[in-house]
Amino acid sequence: MSIRPAGASNVACDTAEASGCLEGRGSCVYKQPLPEPPATEVILSLENVSRRFDGGAGITGVDLELHAGEILGVCGVSGCGKSTLLRLIAGLESPDAGRIHHGFRQMGMVFQDPGLLPWLTARGNVELVLPKGARDRAAAALAEVGLEEAADQYPAQLSGGMRQRVGIARALAGEPDLLLMDEPFASLDYFTSLQLLELVGRRVTERPVGGIFVSHDVREIARLCDRVMVIGGQPGRPVTTLGNPLDAAERQTRPGAMAHFENAILQAIETGSH
Numbered sequence: 001m002s003i004r005p006a007g008a009s010n011v012a013c014d015t016a017e018a019s020g021c022l023e024g025r026g027s028c029v030y031k032q033p034l035p036e037p038p039a040t041e042v043i044l045s046l047e048n049v050s051r052r053f054d055g056g057a058g059i060t061g062v063d064l065e066l067h068a069g070e071i072l073g074v075c076g077v078s079g080c081g082k083s084t085l086l087r088l089i090a091g092l093e094s095p096d097a098g099r100i101h102h103g104f105r106q107m108g109m110v111f112q113d114p115g116l117l118p119w120l121t122a123r124g125n126v127e128l129v130l131p132k133g134a135r136d137r138a139a140a141a142l143a144e145v146g147l148e149e150a151a152d153q154y155p156a157q158l159s160g161g162m163r164q165r166v167g168i169a170r171a172l173a174g175e176p177d178l179l180l181m182d183e184p185f186a187s188l189d190y191f192t193s194l195q196l197l198e199l200v201g202r203r204v205t206e207r208p209v210g211g212i213f214v215s216h217d218v219r220e221i222a223r224l225c226d227r228v229m230v231i232g233g234q235p236g237r238p239v240t241t242l243g244n245p246l247d248a249a250e251r252q253t254r255p256g257a258m259a260h261f262e263n264a265i266l267q268a269i270e271t272g273s274h
Contacts, residue, residue, distance in 0.1 A: 040068040042103055043178055043210045044089065049098035050235070051081075051088055058235040059084050062098070068177060069208030071201070073225030075215060075265065077273045081236030082214045086180050089212065104210065108176035110200075112183040114167025116155040122166045123151040129174040141173035142166070145199060161192035168196060172203055179204065179211045185220060193217075197224050201248055218265045222258050223251050228265055232272020239272035 044066040052058035059081030066072055074082050087093040088100060090109060108129075116125045126138040142151050145165040155163055164184065171179060181200070185193035201224055204211045215221050221228055225244060232239040242264060246257055 038067045038069040038208065040208060042066065043068050044103060044212075045101045046089075047099045047101075049088060049095045049100060051084055051093055051095050052235050056234045057081070057084075059088075059231070059237070060235045061237050063238070064229065066178075066210045066212065068210050069205055070226045071204055071211035071213055071224055073213050073215065073221040073228040074231060075218065075221050075228060076231035076236060076239075076269055078216075079234060079236075080231045080272075081234075082231060083182055084236075085231075086182050086212065086214060089178075090180055104176070104178035106174055106176040107178045107180065108171035108174060108209075110167055110171045110179070110181045110184040112186050114163050114170075116163055116166055118155050121152050121154055122147060122158065122162075122169075125155070125166055126170045126173050129170055137173060138169075141169040144172065144203070145169045161188055161196075164188060164192075164196060165199075168200065175207070177207070177209055179209050181211065181213045181215075183215055186216070193220065194223075200224065205248065218262045218269075221265060222262045230265065230268040230272055232269070240268050242268065 042065055044064075046062050046064045049062045050058070050060040052060065057079065062085060064072065074085060076082060084093065088095055090107065116122075117128070120128075122142060123135065123138045126141050127134060130137050139148065139151055142148055145168055147162060147165050147169065150158060150162060155166070158166065167184070179200070185196055188196070197220060200211070200213075203209065213221065213224055222244065226248075227244065228242045230239045230242070231237065242261070244251075245261055246254060251258055
């Protein structure tokens with residue numbers, strides 16, 4: 001398996017390596033072009049964006065375009081600037097160079113720690129992003145994540161997975177058209193994270209919402225994302241962008257193809273870390 005140089009649009013594999021090909025179709029999945037974006041509006045674009053910090057940290061030279069209804073995964077080794085990228089998009093940091101065009105109207109954010117206020121119930125935490133008195137909308141958002149019976153419970157009464165569901169409900173309750181997710185499932189068990197991945201994937205495509213998902217877990221990235229931007233170096237820079245060879249409906253039923261895609265992501269991360 002070989003990786004194209006930085007700036008290449010995809011990963012190429014050695015045609016002599018049968019394990020790199022999708023179930024014997026005769027062509028390597030990683031030589032497929034990036035998937036066509038949805039026929040929806042562009043809700044976010046970055047043009048040569050950079051943000052550098054003392055000591056060499058930060059991110060540089062980022063170009064991306066995100067359409068409503070697609071999820072872009074962002075991965076790379078620790079310290080490569082993934083969270084900085086999200087903070088730039090969210091407006092919590094300002095770029096040193098480049099342009100960020102916000103075509104979205106409402107943004108939702110989900111973090112590794114959902115940041116629930118302990119003195120508010122699950123419903124009260126969701127209502128924070130809603131107009132005053134929108135109890136019905138908060139209840140509906142909790143029902144979406146399977147927590148209608150826990151609406152009146154406080155965060156201390158909820159399991160970690162339930163608290164994370166409240167965080168997702170809160171992010172989605174305001175009906176965002178851009179959803180930013182920074183390692184939201186890192187502290188959860190595999191089966192809980194799998195359920196929440198499926199939930200987020202459904203909500204993104206149903207509404208539709210554009211999503212950017214940062215994770216160290218290539219299984220999560222491969223299952224949830226339509227494209228994957230691999231970042232490497234310090235300051236971080238885009239190394240390559242990989243297109244998921246399977247659409248969302250196929251990702252649970254073709255584990256072999258998904259394993260090959262995960263391997264390509266891992267190799268791109270390794271290349272970018274040198």
